[in-house]
Structure formats: C-alpha cells, structure tokens
Amino acid sequence: MDRFEYSTSNLQPNESYILRSYNIKLYDGDNKTLFENGELILTSHRLIWFLPGSNNYLSLYLKYIVYIEEEKPNVFMFSKSKRLNLYLIEPPKIRPPGPVSISSFNFIKLSFKDKLDIEFVNALNNVVQQKKWETVELVQKTDVKPPIKFRTGIVGIERSLEEKQKATNESISVAFQDLNKLMLMAKDMVDLSKNISTKIKDKQGDITDDETIKFKSYLLSLGVEDPVTRDTFQSDSEYFTQLANEICRIIEKPINEVSGIMVLTDVYCRVNRARGLELLSPQDFLSACKMMEKLKLPIVLRQFDSGVKVLQLASQSDEVIVDYIQSLLIQSTFLTAENLAKILDIPVILAKERLIIVEKFSKACRDESIEGLRFYPNKFLEDLYAFCFFFLLPMNSINFETEKQYSPSQWCSRHRRSDKVEQNHIENVTKLSQDVKNKFQCESNILFYQYQNPFSVSLDTIMTEMEELVEFLLEIGNARNWSSLWLGGHSAGAHLAASILCCNLRFSISGFILISGIYDLRPLINTSFNAALKLNDNSAKKLSPIFKFSTVLGAPFNNKILLVMGEFESPAFLEQQQRFAQEFIKIGLKIKTEIISNADHFQIVEWLNDENYSLTKIIIEMIRAES
Amino acid sequence: MRRRPGIGGIQKQRLEQEKYKDKGTILQLNYLEQMSQQVEIFRRNLEEFALKHKTEIKKNPQFRRQFQEMCASIGVDPLASGKGFWSVLGIGDFYHELTVQIVEVCLATNYKNGGLISLNELRLRLIKARGKSIQHQEINNDDLLFAAKKLNIFGNGFCIIEISKGEYLVQSIPGELNMDHTAVLQLVSKQNKPYMSVSILREQLQWDTERAKKSLNHMIKEGLAWMDLKNTTENLYWFPSMFNECINSQDN
Numbered sequence: 001m002d003r004f005e006y007s008t009s010n011l012q013p014n015e016s017y018i019l020r021s022y023n024i025k026l027y028d029g030d031n032k033t034l035f036e037n038g039e040l041i042l043t044s045h046r047l048i049w050f051l052p053g054s055n056n057y058l059s060l061y062l063k064y065i066v067y068i069e070e071e072k073p074n075v076f077m078f079s080k081s082k083r084l085n086l087y088l089i090e091p092p093k094i095r096p097p098g099p100v101s102i103s104s105f106n107f108i109k110l111s112f113k114d115k116l117d118i119e120f121v122n123a124l125n126n127v128v129q130q131k132k133w134e135t136v137e138l139v140q141k142t143d144v145k146p147p148i149k150f151r152t153g154i155v156g157i158e159r160s161l162e163e164k165q166k167a168t169n170e171s172i173s174v175a176f177q178d179l180n181k182l183m184l185m186a187k188d189m190v191d192l193s194k195n196i197s198t199k200i201k202d203k204q205g206d207i208t209d210d211e212t213i214k215f216k217s218y219l220l221s222l223g224v225e226d227p228v229t230r231d232t233f234q235s236d237s238e239y240f241t242q243l244a245n246e247i248c249r250i251i252e253k254p255i256n257e258v259s260g261i262m263v264l265t266d267v268y269c270r271v272n273r274a275r276g277l278e279l280l281s282p283q284d285f286l287s288a289c290k291m292m293e294k295l296k297l298p299i300v301l302r303q304f305d306s307g308v309k310v311l312q313l314a315s316q317s318d319e320v321i322v323d324y325i326q327s328l329l330i331q332s333t334f335l336t337a338e339n340l341a342k343i344l345d346i347p348v349i350l351a352k353e354r355l356i357i358v359e360k361f362s363k364a365c366r367d368e369s370i371e372g373l374r375f376y377p378n379k380f381l382e383d384l385y386a387f388c389f390f391f392l393l394p395m396n397s398i399n400f401e402t403e404k405q406y407s408p409s410q411w412c413s414r415h416r417r418s419d420k421v422e423q424n425h426i427e428n429v430t431k432l433s434q435d436v437k438n439k440f441q442c443e444s445n446i447l448f449y450q451y452q453n454p455f456s457v458s459l460d461t462i463m464t465e466m467e468e469l470v471e472f473l474l475e476i477g478n479a480r481n482w483s484s485l486w487l488g489g490h491s492a493g494a495h496l497a498a499s500i501l502c503c504n505l506r507f508s509i510s511g512f513i514l515i516s517g518i519y520d521l522r523p524l525i526n527t528s529f530n531a532a533l534k535l536n537d538n539s540a541k542k543l544s545p546i547f548k549f550s551t552v553l554g555a556p557f558n559n560k561i562l563l564v565m566g567e568f569e570s571p572a573f574l575e576q577q578q579r580f581a582q583e584f585i586k587i588g589l590k591i592k593t594e595i596i597s598n599a600d601h602f603q604i605v606e607w608l609n610d611e612n613y614s615l616t617k618i619i620i621e622m623i624r625a626e627s
Numbered sequence: 628m629r630r631r632p633g634i635g636g637i638q639k640q641r642l643e644q645e646k647y648k649d650k651g652t653i654l655q656l657n658y659l660e661q662m663s664q665q666v667e668i669f670r671r672n673l674e675e676f677a678l679k680h681k682t683e684i685k686k687n688p689q690f691r692r693q694f695q696e697m698c699a700s701i702g703v704d705p706l707a708s709g710k711g712f713w714s715v716l717g718i719g720d721f722y723h724e725l726t727v728q729i730v731e732v733c734l735a736t737n738y739k740n741g742g743l744i745s746l747n748e749l750r751l752r753l754i755k756a757r758g759k760s761i762q763h764q765e766i767n768n769d770d771l772l773f774a775a776k777k778l779n780i781f782g783n784g785f786c787i788i789e790i791s792k793g794e795y796l797v798q799s800i801p802g803e804l805n806m807d808h809t810a811v812l813q814l815v816s817k818q819n820k821p822y823m824s825v826s827i828l829r830e831q832l833q834w835d836t837e838r839a840k841k842s843l844n845h846m847i848k849e850g851l852a853w854m855d856l857k858n859t860t861e862n863l864y865w866f867p868s869m870f871n872e873c874i875n876s877q878d879n
Contacts, residue, residue, distance in 0.1 A: 182669075182673065349784075349800070
C-alpha cells in the first residue's frame with residue numbers, strides 16, 4: 001500500500017481515461033484496509049481509487065505493477081474469484097506522500113464486491129502491457145525516430161522474454177497453489193490418522209481386525225511414520241514376500257562370489273540397477289529383507305553390533321569364520337581391516353566387523369594407534385599350572401672354543417648342522433608338552449611363560465620378571481591349596497631357578513630341580529652371547545648364583561635340590577655343575593647330583609615324557625618323598 | 628444419573644458403562660469411515676495433481692524443494708513405499724536412482740577422502756555421471772540431502788554433517804566426529820586452504836596444543852587427513868575431502 005500516493009483527479013499530460021469500476025476494496029497484501037466501497041478508475045498511467053463523494057484520491061502508478069493475477073478461490077469457496085492480486089516493485093525512497101508510508105507486503109489486492117469485472121481485468125492487462133508511460137518518455141528523450149521501431153527492437157525482445165517468464169511463473173504458481181491445497185488436505189488426514197492410531201493403542205480390540213488392517217494400509221500408503229503399524233503390518237504383506245523372493249533371486253549368485261556376505265547398501269544398489277524401472281525405496285527394501293528369515297530363504301539379514309546391516313548366506317556360521325581368521329592372524333602376526341579385506345576380497349567395512357567378532361570370541365587382541373587399528377592373535381592363554389618349568393631355547397653361535405662348549409647345539413653329536421638341532425629340539429619339546437598336557441589334568445602341568453626377548457632387555461629385568469612370576473604362582477598356590485611348589489629349569493632356565501634360590505622367595509618353594517644349568521656367568525663374557533647379555537665382570541658376579549651362597553645359609557633344603565647333567569654335555573657345563581655342587585657342600589646342605597647316561601643337553605629333557613626315564617623317576621621320587 | 632443404592636444400582640452402573648463403551652466404538656467407527664472417505668477424496672485429488680504437474684516436478688528443483696518441505700512439515704514421507712499414493716507422482720524413481728548414484732560416487736571416492744565428501748563435490752560428480760541432458764543437470768543440493776538421508780536406515784554410517792550455513796559434508800564410512808573435529812573441518816573450509824596445522828588451530832580457535840594434536844591425530848587415524856612432514860616449521864595436515872571445494876571457491 002505504500003506505493004499509493006495522494007493525488008487529484010486531474011489527468012496528467014498524455015494520460016487517457018480508460019475504464020471505471022465500482023465497489024472496490026483495497027487490501028494491503030493479505031490485510032484489509034479501511035479503503036472499501038470505492039470507485040476505481042483505470043487510466044493509461046495509473047489506477048485511481050476514491051470514495052464517491054470525497055475529494056481524496058489515491059493513485060497507483062501502473063509502472064509499479066509487475067504482475068497481475070486472479071486470486072484462486074479456496075476449495076471451500078464455491079463462488080468465482082473476486083479478487084485481483086497486483087504484485088508491485090519496490091517504491092522509490094523519495095516519493096510523494098501516501099496513505100501508508102511503509103508496507104511489508106509487495107502486493108495489493110483489489111476486491112470486487114460483486115464479481116470480478118472481466119472487462120476491467122482485461123483492460124488493466126492491456127494497459128500495463130502497453131506501458132504508455134514508457135513510450136512517452138522515450139519519445140521525449142529521442143526526438144529522432146518514431147518510437148515504434150524501438151519497441152520492436154531491444155525493448156520488444158525484453159518484453160517478450162518478460163512475457164514468457166510471466167507465463168512460466170503463472171503455471172508454477174498454479175502448481176504451487178494446487179500443491180498447497182493438496183497439502184492442506186493431507187495435513188488434515190494425517191492429524192485424523194494420528195488420532196485414530198492413539199485410540200488403537202489405548203483400547204486395542206475395540207476396532208475389528210479388518211478395519212485395523214485397512215487403517216494401517218492407509219497409513220502405509222500415505223507414508224506416515226507410525227510406530228503402531230510399522231512392524232506388525234508390514235511383516236504380513238504379500239508384496240514384501242514377493243519382493244524378498246525377488247531380491248534373493250537377484251543377489252544369490254553375486255553373494256556367493258564374494259564369500260557369502262554383502263553390505264546392505266551394496267545389495268540395494270545392485271537390486272535397483274537390476275530393476276531399472278520401478279525402483280525400490282529403502283524402507284520397502286529393508287522390510288523385504290527382514291522377511292527373509294521368516295520365509296526360510298537361503299539368504300538372511302543380519303545386523304552387527306555397530307549397526308552395520310548385511311545380507312549373509314544362512315549356511316555360514318560364525319565359528320568357522322572365526323577359526324579361519326584366527327589362523328590367518330597367526331600366520332601374518334597382525335592384521336588390519338584393510339589387509340584382511342584384500343586377502344578375503346570383501347569390503348573393508350565387513351573385514352572390520354569380522355575382526356571385531358573374532359575379538360569377541362577372545363581369539364584376537366586389538367591395538368589402536370595413530371597408524372590405525374590392528375589385531376593380534378591373543379597370546380594370553382587360559383590354563384594355569386602348578387609345576388613351573390623354565391625353558392629357554394639355545395641360541396645360534398659362531399666358532400670359538402668357549403663358544404662351542406657353551407653352545408649345546410654345536411656340541412650335540414646327533415645332528416650335522418647346529419641349527420637343525422634347535423629346530424628339532426623345539427619340535428620335540430612342543431610335541432612332548434602337548435602330550436603331557438593331554439595326559440595330566442591337574443597335578444603336573446607345564447606353563448609356558450613368554451618373557452621378553454632376551455636380546456632386547458637386560459638380564460636384570462628378566463630376573464625381576466621371574467621373581468614376579470614366582471610370587472604370582474605362590475599366590476595362586478595359596479588360593480588353590482597346593483601342597484607344594486617345585487621350581488625347575490633347564491639350561492638358562494636353571495640359572496634363573498637357581499637365582500630364585502638365592503633370593504627371599506626361596507622359603508616358600510618346596511624344592512628345586514636344576515637341569516644342565518649355568519651358575520657362573522663369567523665365562524660367557526668372552527662369547528657371542530655377551531652381545532645380548534652385555535655382561536662385565538661385576539655384573540656377571542652379581543647375577544651368578546654361585547656367588548650368592550652367603551644368603552643360602554640355613555635354608556631347609558636338605559635333599560630338596562637336584563642338580564643333574566647329561567653324560568654327553570660339554571665339559572664346561574659339567575664343570576659348572578660340579579662347582580655349584582661344591583658350594584652346597586661347603587655350607588653343609590645335602591643335595592642330589594646326577595649324571596644321566598647317554599643323554600646330551602637336549603635329550604635330557606626330551607625324554608622326560610617317558611615314564612621309565614631315569615630322570616623322571618628320580619624327580620617324582622624326590623617330590624613324593626618330601627610330601 | 629441418579630445413583631440407586633444397592634445391587635440394582637451397581638448393575639445399572641455396569642449397564643451404563645457398557646453403553647458408553649458401545650457408543651465410543653460407534654463413534655470410532657465413524658472416525659474410520661470418515662477417514663476412508665477422506666482418503667478417497669485425497670487420492671482423486673492427488674491423481675489430478677499428478678496429471679497436471681508430473682513433468683514439472685521432475686524438471687523444476689524449486690518445486691521439488693517446496694514439495695519436500697511441505698511433506699516434512701506435515702509428517703508424511705512420500706518415498707516411504709513404492710506402493711503408496713505418492714508413487715503416482717513418479718518421484719520415487721527419481722530419488723531412488725539418485726540414492727543409488729550417491730552410493731556409487733561415495734564408494735568410488737572413499738579411498739581418497741576417507742569417507743567424507745563435500746556436498747558440492749558430490750553434486751558435480753553426479754552431474755558428470757548422469758549425463759549431459761539438461762534434465763539431468765537440474766539436481767540441486769536439497770535433492771541430494773533428501774536422498775542421502777534415506778540411506779541412513781541401512782546402518783552403514785551415512786550421515787550428513789553441516790559445517791556452516793548451507794555447506795554440508797556427506798560421511799559414508801561410519802566414524803565418530805565430535806564437536807572438535809567438526810570445528811576443525813569448518814575452519815578448513817572457511818580458510819580456503821585445504822590444510823591445517825597445530826599453530827593455525829591455536830591461533831584461530833584458541834585451543835591448547837594437546838587438544839589440537841589430539842583432534843588432528845584422530846583425523847589421521849580415521850583416514851580423513853594426510854600428514855605432511857616436508858614442511859620445515861611443523862607438520863601439516865591435508866584434507867582430501869576439501870580439495871575440490873577449495874579449488875572451486877578459488878576460481879570464483
């Protein structure tokens with residue numbers, strides 16, 4: 001309304017009167033104004049409104065009008081339209097005063113009380129199109145050529161473009177209006193449906209089942225999200241059964257090609273691509289997949305803990321997959337999701353899920369770092385044992401005489417090559433320990449304690465770990481009421497066991513079995529082993545049990561310590577045992593020393609599996625004698 | 628109702644309640660009938676509407692947007708079922724195809740940007756993929772948002788992240804982005820350079836070093852950023868998901 005101005009009834013130069021209409025009401029945008037029951041005069045330049053009998057004239061320049069449309073009536077109005085909408089451009093900042101100084105609307109309405117004056121509307125349209133005020137201005141500016149030519153030139157083109165735009169705008173606005181109407185109706189229905197559904201929830205069973213189903217089908221067709229109907233209804237539908245069958249048919253072959261499992265998004269894409277037309281909506285697709293299990297189809301929908309949904313062959317079981325992945329893990333030390341995806345040829349997201357399942361089954365441990373998520377095989381074994389047997393593999397060596405003597409693999413006469421010795425030994429012992437594990441349940445079991453690689457940490461640390469381990473075992477022993485705890489070791493293990501003997505923990509240990517051990521570390525300084533051990537004279541002395549006997553005085557170990565060597569061990573080892581035994585004698589402790597005939601450094605423990613083996617008998621006798 | 632004492636009164640009360648219940652059921656039935664009628668009318672109107680404006684819906688993105696907004700405000704989902712009323716409009720195929728294409732584009736670019744793609748880049752790629760005809764180029768960002776939201780129900784981690792007014796990132800690999808990470812992404816997109824460093828974070832957002840490092844490391848872990856050690860002053864972190872966008876904005 002702010003485009004109106006106060007004016008007089010005088011016509012401007014070149015302005016001509018065209019038409020007049022009666023009983024017109026003015027609207028400012030959607031709001032009524034006080035200007036009702038007036039007369040409207042259409043001229044070539046303006047619209048002039050006034051109350052009959054008054055001298056106040058409101059005029060609106062036609063140049064403000066950009067668009068004219070008839071207002072479409074409401075659905076509920078059965079009369080023809082009575083109003084005309086005039087869309088206006090922004091008024092200039094400085095203009096003559098008018099009835100309203102500022103309006104928030106950019107359009108006005110002319111309301112014809114009786115009915116829309118078609119004549120008037122047509123005339124208005126014409127006049128606005130003709131734009132007589134423009135041509136006048138043009139003529140005033142350029143006196144040269146007749147103005148007609150300019151109209152058909154650039155101005156003409158502009159005008160035709162404008163008309164085209166208006167036409168499209170009109171059709172769209174028609175569409176928008178239709179849309180509006182449609183939406184209003186839909187809204188009413190949705191509200192009503194919500195009403196009914198709450199009623200259903202409250203008193204279920206007051207409506208018959210058929211009607212409920214009908215109602216639910218309406219909701220489904222409308223696309224209304226209603227928790228009452230969602231699950232129960234959709235699962236019974238014929239349509240979804242059909243869909244489920246179809247999806248199975250499409251996807252069965254591809255799923256077999258990728259080891260039986262596919263992410264749901266993938267399946268959705270493939271199915272829709274296969275269909276071409278009449279694509280499925282995600283909700284329909286999901287409902288159909290949910291039905292697969294009910295219909296006992298070969299493919300089922302499955303959801304992981306993280307929310308990822310997949311389609312999987314019904315025949316696949318988790319255990320088989322877990323075992324397979326576990327073996328892969330052991331083979332390649334660690335796996336990331338990307339690696340596994342490459343190996344199994346499945347998408348990364350699935351590989352990750354698989355690894356998480358393996359972790360759930362306790363067969364893998366995760367390692368999260370900035371480099372990503374890795375999975376390692378689970379090395380924390382479950383069983384716990386009472387008889388602790390330290391075991392250290394002999395190391396590779398080079399050719400020095402001392403080396404040779406301290407390197408049992410080279411001293412060994414059975415095999416040609418020293419590295420084969422180790423391998424053989426490892427194999428034998430592993431097999432033996434398996435056998436033992438299988439045979440004995442509670443009484444004597446073997447614990448494999450994997451301490452850190454001796455090449456990376458110092459002997460000190462290993463010994464501290466050993467002490468901790470023994471403490472731990474003692475705790476368990478107390479809890480489980482073991483009658484005795486015997487500590488034994490072979491080779492370097494014997495050294496460690498002997499070290500325990502010389503520390504405070506020995507009072508809780510019932511006895512020691514020391515097999516082929518080294519008790520004085522000083523000779524080792526001149527061997528290649530020292531590269532790892534890094535001993536010097538002082539540290540060797542500190543770590544050698546043979547020098548710690550002052551602490552062992554008074555320990556109640558009569559006949560509780562066994563020192564044993566194989567006949568075919570190197571002289572150095574034999575000498576070690578001898579000297580160590582001497583120490584015990586010096587402090588007056590009675591111990592048992594044995595030499596096992598025909599045994600070398602390795603066989604002496606490998607044969608422990610045999611019940612008739614002399615050492616076995618001796619050990620068991622000792623333990624039994626004590627208890 | 629005058630309350631009669633005694634057994635007679637109780638019986639009468641019970642009778643009354645029965646009658647009320649029956650009446651209620653009848654009223655309810657009326658509701659249902661009313662609903663069926665309305666549904667019929669609605670269906671007819673919808674078909675008319677479809678006849679008139681079907682092509683427009685397909686061609687005009689503003690119209691589509693208006694349509695979506697209205698549906699959302701009412702609480703109706705036109706794409707919910709292929710068998711529903713709205714299928715008459717034929718918009719189902721349009722959106723579902725768009726959905727499938729979005730998934731494909733995301734899968735194709737995942738290895739590069741770690742599952743995070745900007746909406747603009749997605750749109751450009753889609754236009755390229757869909758073909759040269761004018762009709763295909765008329766998809767706008769709202770269409771994409773609408774289609775991408777539908778993918779959520781598959782539980783594969785599709786979600787939309789808003790980093791500033793009108794700018795969105797589509798995440799296609801499940802991963803957690805908390806507010807700090809989102810703030811980093813917002814900053815990257817604002818500053819027009821696709822890299823970030825601890826010092827920039829400290830300056831612009833006034834974060835302390837630990838916090839900045841933690842966020843950037845998380846991005847690397849998720850595969851959303853690449854680390855650049857060549858810079859002599861400090862490490863830079865580059866975001867592939869921001870590359871195209873930055874290039875585009877520089878061209879303007």
